[in-house]
Amino acid sequence: MPQGGHTSEMLKLTSRLSPETYSPLCYVVASTDHTSADRIPKEGLMSGRCRVRAIPRSREVGQSYLTSVFTTLLAALHAAVVVVTVRPDLVLVNGPGTCIPVCVAAFALRFFGLGSSCSRTVFCESFCRVKSLSLSGRIMYLLADRFVVHWPELLVKYPRAEYAGQLV
Amino acid sequence: MGKHVFVTVGTTKFDSLVQAVDNAVVLSSLCSKGFTSLTVQIGHGQHVPSFPVDQTALDCRWYRFKQTLHEDMARADVVVSHAGAGSVMEALGLGKALVVVVNRALMDNHQEELADALAQRNYLRATTPEGLAGALVELDDSPSARRPYPPAKPEAFAAIVDEEMRAAQDGR
Numbered sequence: 001m002p003q004g005g006h007t008s009e010m011l012k013l014t015s016r017l018s019p020e021t022y023s024p025l026c027y028v029v030a031s032t033d034h035t036s037a038d039r040i041p042k043e044g045l046m047s048g049r050c051r052v053r054a055i056p057r058s059r060e061v062g063q064s065y066l067t068s069v070f071t072t073l074l075a076a077l078h079a080a081v082v083v084v085t086v087r088p089d090l091v092l093v094n095g096p097g098t099c100i101p102v103c104v105a106a107f108a109l110r111f112f113g114l115g116s117s118c119s120r121t122v123f124c125e126s127f128c129r130v131k132s133l134s135l136s137g138r139i140m141y142l143l144a145d146r147f148v149v150h151w152p153e154l155l156v157k158y159p160r161a162e163y164a165g166q167l168v
Numbered sequence: 169m170g171k172h173v174f175v176t177v178g179t180t181k182f183d184s185l186v187q188a189v190d191n192a193v194v195l196s197s198l199c200s201k202g203f204t205s206l207t208v209q210i211g212h213g214q215h216v217p218s219f220p221v222d223q224t225a226l227d228c229r230w231y232r233f234k235q236t237l238h239e240d241m242a243r244a245d246v247v248v249s250h251a252g253a254g255s256v257m258e259a260l261g262l263g264k265a266l267v268v269v270v271n272r273a274l275m276d277n278h279q280e281e282l283a284d285a286l287a288q289r290n291y292l293r294a295t296t297p298e299g300l301a302g303a304l305v306e307l308d309d310s311p312s313a314r315r316p317y318p319p320a321k322p323e324a325f326a327a328i329v330d331e332e333m334r335a336a337q338d339g340r
Contacts, residue, residue, distance in 0.1 A: 005253055013322055015322050016322045016323040016325070017329060118335075122328060122329055124325065127253055127257070130285040132281075148325065153285065165324050167320060167324055168320050
């Protein structure tokens, strides 16, 4: 359900992007999230060259932080393979557990000159977050080039965040 | 045609919400406000409504789940919903009078933050199961009693993404 919420928000956020500009396009979903993998071809922005790649979740909802370290490493390895093969110009994420390894991999590969040399990252926090950031949000606040929130309340504590009005 | 109330607990259960609606005072106050039908989606809840009211005046139904709640939401004049973002956004998007019931039993309660932020802006009423009877008795479902929820602008997000895409491609 929380993952489904992220998928719904992402599909709405990307609904006005130009399919011509954003091609090729790769959607990354959690390997256990079949619902999202099914929804994307039906409801998503579909450019000419579009694919869906699945990676293991770095953290299931409710999993302890300690074991999350190991599952995150495994997910990061899968994510690195995706990032190296896709070499994205732009990584767009909105915070389910799957997004962190992809961003960490993109960031690390950019650092070592293996990824796209100037890939940019845009993070959009969940609509539910009014006064505090999610765990993904707190990490991505440090990594993302643009950090978008749905509520102006968050700008007080996070001045680098952007509020662009009601997006979903 | 009379007015319709739709109550939804979402994908889990929220017995205290169902119990608060399944109450003689609440149901008869709905009748006196001109409501003629009520549908309650109860999820996995244990409390099955008994609907203590004259059901020729208020046609009461319940069910556990449906593939989509969209039709029930669309036909309602008033939606009483748990605080999950999906249901809240759907009801607001349809322009419904909305009463959101926050489940304080949930840990890590961002739902409450969201409901409060939307209530502060007068898009909906936020309450608790204990406060629901009062909120429904006082409910004013006329459009002038609330602020219409503005349509979303995903193009503002697209503009940010386009800027970054240009920056990435220029730097290449």
